[in-house]
Amino acid sequence: MTPLNKKLGRDLWRMKGQAFAISAVIATGVMLLVMMSGIVTSLDQTRQAYYERNRLADVFAPVVRAPLHSLRDLRAVPGVSAVEGRVNGSALVDIKGLDLPIRAQALSLPDTGPPRLNLPDLTAGRWLARNRADEILLLNSFAKAHELEPGDTLSATMNGARRTFHIVGLVHSPEFLYTVAPGELISDDSRFGALWMNETALAAAYDMKGAFNEGLLMLSRSANETAVLNAVDRILEPYGSRGAYHVSDHTSNRFVMEEINGMRSTSATVPPLFMAVAAFLLYIVISRMVQAEREQIGLLKAFGYSSFEVALHYFKLILIISAGGAAMGCVLGTMAGRGMVNIYLEFYKFPILVFRVEPASFLIGVVSSILAASAGGFIVLRGIFTLTPAVAMRPPAPADYSRTGRIGASLSRMLDQPSRMVLRRLTRQPGRMLGSIVGIACGMALAVAMISLFASFEKTLNLTFNVIDRSDVTVTFTDPLSDRVIYDLQRMPHVIEVEPTRSVSATLRHGVESYRGGVNGLVPAPRLNRAVDKSEEAITMPRDxxxxxxxxxxxxxxxxxxxxxVDVHEGRRPTLSLPVVGVTESLLGAPAYMEISALNRAMREPRRVSGAYLRIDAAHSGPIYRALKDMPSVAGVSLKQDARAAFVRMMNTGAGSMRFIMAAIAGVITFGIVYNAARIAQAERGRDLASLRVIGFTRSEASFVLLGELAVVTLLALPLGSVLGYYLTYGVAAGFSTDIYQIPVVFAPGSYGGAALAVLSAAFLSGWLVKRDVDRAEIITALKTRE
Structure with missing residues (x-):
């Protein structure tokens, strides 16, 4: 054990509080990096393996009704390695004890056994028996939501006919990792399910004997995706093609990939922020330590130690702090990632999801944290090489207060002696004070951004479910119907108001950009489901x-x-060129709107509706739901209150749940920065405070000199932190926004007040800890020169 290594141990023990605080900041960055990269790796690799094992189709080709012999033409398309046709229909499931019908998707399976493509995973029960028209396989998540098991019976309405089925098995499916009804965005296991039947039975139910209404295609590695999609559309055009699309546009896969890509971008931006904060803190700590230990550095050089050896001593201090934080971050990241995986397993319906971290993630975390910490230390360590023993052992020149002028003299007459000491400290070294202010302001900015994020989520809820959607019930029809059905709904008892809508599936293009979604037709002056501008005022639907x-x-x-x-994928499949006449605020999905009559004219299908928004008397909802359940043209009924509850659950899981972790981390970092500032000031002024005690200052007066500085620095950091937090909120909101929902930037005074309260609380706690140590310090020991 060399003398420098002994000194290193003593220095670490003396500044253990500061070292731990800085290590905690580094650990936070590494933890986020390991956790996020591990989640991305786990989700992406599990998704790919699950798709490959269950042979999820690369191309989905919905069609009105195509004969089975057209499958031969699809197989002949260059780049297609496998083809399968199936029947895909909507159903209304009747659950005992529930008045509201539940929407489901019915899919066919070959009578001869498991399908070649889109193979479901059997988790309980058995496979379908041949020639049994009353047996079904049920989606496992839906079955759990309603406590259904193999052996139970289930009633469902298909194509207007109600039938009773026997559940023989429960399955997972790669098509339903994110379970959501067609045309909707919010996943709710209890409100949407899927069931599988033998092909003959389901074809008979939907009048598809000898035909299919959805083609599934697997592509070879060398396939040209665009060419295949165009060829499939040409082949199925005579049979009512609804537009073939790649699996990347499939609803379930789209949302899973949105989650993965969002987490990947967050993992690339957030951890470096913490590394930068850690480098800044280390820069402040090491620079002040070198300044405080000038005499020791001079003695070491006088005794023969080279500048390199002395610099290496302080660099070891940086390495130990950063490496310790990185190691702690790797352990915490692995633990946090395993906990997050359980949340994702509930949200995305993988059969199994094991948290896995690539060794490169640990390596990147450790190396980046050490490099970030070293970057802050190298700037300071350069000064060691320029210090000669004679200069280093000479006390620094006393501060010059003569330039404070009349303002300084006036303040000195107004303040007592301890307050003047605080003022002199602030004016003597403004650079150091500015560093402390910026550090605390960064902590407050992070707190502002995270607290504002909670207000932003509330804004999303309020705008979506109170301002835009003011209905109680949404009814979806199996096919576009005559608007006479609206009058039938209006005549139902206890229905207060009905508003028609027309939705069509389409791909919207502008230049090289495209988006597969749809167009919603609204009445000219909608009341129940509206498009609103930035001031949340309703937009009147233009005629063109x-x-x-x-x-x-x-x-x-x-x-x-x-x-x-606009390339429409239904009806006559027209291609429309439409001017953009307005932009509306919508925080859920990415909708487009037209006036309903104009949309019907473009479709050449006048007076057609595909759904309706209802406002009802909640006290008599049961009879209304039962009446809707008995209507053969109704494909689905959803309640706004259920959608809101499902949306809240969705935002509290997956990436949305990350905001809780980030809020906790923001609090830890804010405290760490404030605590570091207090400890640094204590270390610098230890001998000064002891001298004040010797000449007669009380403990409270001596502590006031130290804590007054902390108070002034903290108060000055609050406005700067508010400004930085305002701009940081934009980046955080963008990072949490997904294709499902967008998070707005909300200027909430309460967020800034909460962040300021957090900073002040951290300052109070840090001041109390420092004051306790100052009160316990031995005056004689503090006055000794450390050698």
Missing amino acids: GIVLSQSLATELKAQVGDTIQ
């Missing part, structure tokens, strides 16, 4: 043109006045 949501306009890089192309 299209209104885009802000998220869709950003996706297409379109603005008011531009012309976009």
Whole structure:
């Protein structure tokens, strides 16, 4: 054990509080990096392996009704390695004890056994028996939500006919990792399910004997995706093609990939922020330590130690702090990642999801933390080489207060002696004080951003379910119907108001940008489901043109006045060129709106509706739901209150749950920065405080000199932190926004007040800890020169 190593141990023990605080900041960055990269790796690799094992189709080709012999033409398309046709229909499931019908998707399976593509995973029970028309396999998540098991019976309405089925097995499916009803965005296991039947039975139920209404295609590695999609559309065009699309546009896969990509981008931006904060803190600590130990550095050089050896001593201190934080971050990241995986397993319906971290993630975390910490230390360590023993052992020149002028003299007359000491300390070294202010302001900025994020989520809820959607019930029809059905709904008892809507599936294009979604037709002056502007005022639907949501306009890089192309995937499949006449605020999905009559004219299908928004008397909802359940044309009924509850659950799981972790981390970092500032000031002024005690200052007066500085620095950091937090909120909101929902930036005074309270609380606790140590310090020991 060399003398320098002994000194290193003593220095670490003396500054253990500061060292731990800095290590905690580094550990936070490494923890986030390991956790996020591990989640991305686990989700992506599990997704790919699950898709390959169960042979999820690369291309989905919905069609109105195509004969089975057209499958031969699809197989002949260059780049297609496997083809399968199936029947895909909507159903209404009747659950005992529930008045509201539940929407489901019915899918066919070959009578001869498991399918070649989109193979479900059997988790309980058995496979379908041949020639049994009353047996079904049920989606496992839906069965759990309603406590259904193999052996139970289930009633469902298919194509207007009600039938009773026997559940013989429960399955997972790669098509339903994110379970959501067609045309909707919010996943709710209790409100949407899927069931599988033998092909003959399901074809008979939907009049598809000898035909299929959805083709599944597997592509070879060398396939040209665009060419295959165009060829499939040409082949199925005579049979009512609804537009073939790649698996990347499949609803379930789309949301899973959105989660993965969002987590990947967050893992690339957030951890470096913490590394930068850690480097800044180490820079402050090491620079002040070198300044305080000038005499010791001079003695070491006088005794023969080279500048390199002395610099290496302080660099070892940096390495130990950063390496310790990195090791702690790796352990915490692994533990946090395993906990997050359980949340994702509930949200995305993988059969199994094991947290796995690539060794490169640990290596990147450790190396990046050490490099970030070293970057802050190298700037300081350069000064050691320029110090000669004679200069280092000479006390620094006393501070010059003569330039404070009349203002300083006036303040000195107004303040007592301890307050003047605080003022002199602040004016003597403004650079150091500015560093402390910026450090605390960064902690407050992070707190502002995270607290504002909670207000932003509330804004999303309020705008979506109170301002935009003011209905109680949404009814979806199996096919576009005559608007006479609206009058039938209006005549139902206890229905207060009905508003028709028309939705069509389409791909919107602007230049090279495209988005597969749809267009919603609204009445000219909608009341129950509205498009609103930035001031949350309703937009009147224009007779010509299209209104885009802000998220869709950003996706297409379109603005008011531009012309976009709309390729409709149903009916006569027209291609429309429409001017953008407005942009609306929408925080859920990426909708586009047209006036319903204009949309029907473009479709050449006048007076058609595909759904309706209802406002009802909640006290008599049961009879209304039962009446809707008995209507053969109804494909689904959803309640706004259920959608809101499902949305809240969705935001509290997956990436949305990350905001709780980030909020906790923001609190830890804020305390760490404030605590470091207090400890640094204590270390610098230890001998000064002891001298004050010797000449007669009380403990409270001596502590006031130290804590007054901390108070002034903290108060000055609050406005700067508020400004930085305002801009940081934009980045955090963008990072948490997904294709499902967008998080707005909300200026909430309560967020800034909460962040300021957090900083002040951290300052109070740090001041109390420092004061306790100052009161316990031995005056004689503090006055000794450390050698």
